[in-house]
Amino acid sequence: MSALEKLKQLEPIQFRYKEEIDPTQPLRAGFSAQQVQKVIPEAVHEVNGVLMLDLNVLKNYLRMAREELLAESSRE
Amino acid sequence: MTLSWTDAIAMEPYADLGSYQEPAGFDVDFFSPDQKSSFSWSDMKDSGLLDKDMGYNFLNQYSNPIKGIAAGSGSGSGSMLDSAENEDGGIEKITDGLYLYNPGKFAANYAAGMQGGGGASAGKPSTGDKLKGAAIGAISGFAKGGPVGAGIGALTGFLCDMRFKTDVSPLETTDVNDDLAKMAFFVKGLRECA
Numbered sequence: 001m002s003a004l005e006k007l008k009q010l011e012p013i014q015f016r017y018k019e020e021i022d023p024t025q026p027l028r029a030g031f032s033a034q035q036v037q038k039v040i041p042e043a044v045h046e047v048n049g050v051l052m053l054d055l056n057v058l059k060n061y062l063r064m065a066r067e068e069l070l071a072e073s074s075r076e
Numbered sequence: 077m078t079l080s081w082t083d084a085i086a087m088e089p090y091a092d093l094g095s096y097q098e099p100a101g102f103d104v105d106f107f108s109p110d111q112k113s114s115f116s117w118s119d120m121k122d123s124g125l126l127d128k129d130m131g132y133n134f135l136n137q138y139s140n141p142i143k144g145i146a147a148g149s150g151s152g153s154g155s156m157l158d159s160a161e162n163e164d165g166g167i168e169k170i171t172d173g174l175y176l177y178n179p180g181k182f183a184a185n186y187a188a189g190m191q192g193g194g195g196a197s198a199g200k201p202s203t204g205d206k207l208k209g210a211a212i213g214a215i216s217g218f219a220k221g222g223p224v225g226a227g228i229g230a231l232t233g234f235l236c237d238m239r240f241k242t243d244v245s246p247l248e249t250t251d252v253n254d255d256l257a258k259m260a261f262f263v264k265g266l267r268e269c270a
Contacts, residue, residue: 008266012246014248015241017241018242027252028254028257030257030260031236052235
């Protein structure tokens with residue numbers, strides 16, 4: 001599956017951190033680590049029992065997707 | 077004249093092998109040559125094969141690369157400085173209505189954002205704060221490149237565990253326009269264009 005297809009499978013969400021994490025609780029945009037783990041497992045690390053999203057990996061996927069998009073647009 | 081082993085052994089020690097002749101070219105006096113090289117640097121420069129500013133200063137090669145390299149790069153101006161700027165990140169238009177976020181600054185931004193994080197000792201074993209403490213410890217440890225041994229590259233970790241979130245719904249808007257939000261909106265755009 002291409003990087004572009006994998007990125008399309010990610011489900012962007014809006015959320016607030018729980019009050020004990022962030023008392024100001026602004027509305028944020030992002031992803032669920034649990035959902036990302038199903039699509040791009042290498043992008044999620046478990047640290048001390050907490051799932052963390054590794055943006056280095058997602059960054060590489062974005063770059064690959066960018067190349068695929070540019071290749072598509074050049075063919076059209 | 078042919079020599080055999082027995083001839084060589086029986087040969088006089090000072091056999092006449094003919095007169096010595098200097099090899100061709102050894103008659104040149106290396107200290108005062110009578111010939112000069114036909115190669116001329118000025119001709120080379122005038123031919124256009126060399127960049128006229130090449131070697132002007134050290135940084136010149138970055139802002140004004142050698143022509144051959146620039147032509148072969150196939151992207152942008154070919155300047156190394158340009159490619160470095162592209163690595164810095166930004167929004168790039170792919171087609172109408174579709175923009176690509178180049179997350180070149182993710183690592184630096186995240187590292188700055190993590191400076192407020194607590195240390196691993198903040199992880200208290202009490203029931204209510206256990207997970208929170210684990211999160212803070214994880215962030216701190218992750219930011220220091222420890223637990224997963226990812227070193228400096230591991231600076232780009234975001235706390236995306238669903239157990240720390242509330243009011244979760246499909247993405248519509250945000251109050252915080254950080255790197256993660258930009259990426260989320262980009263993926264949202266990809267999904268909507270598909």
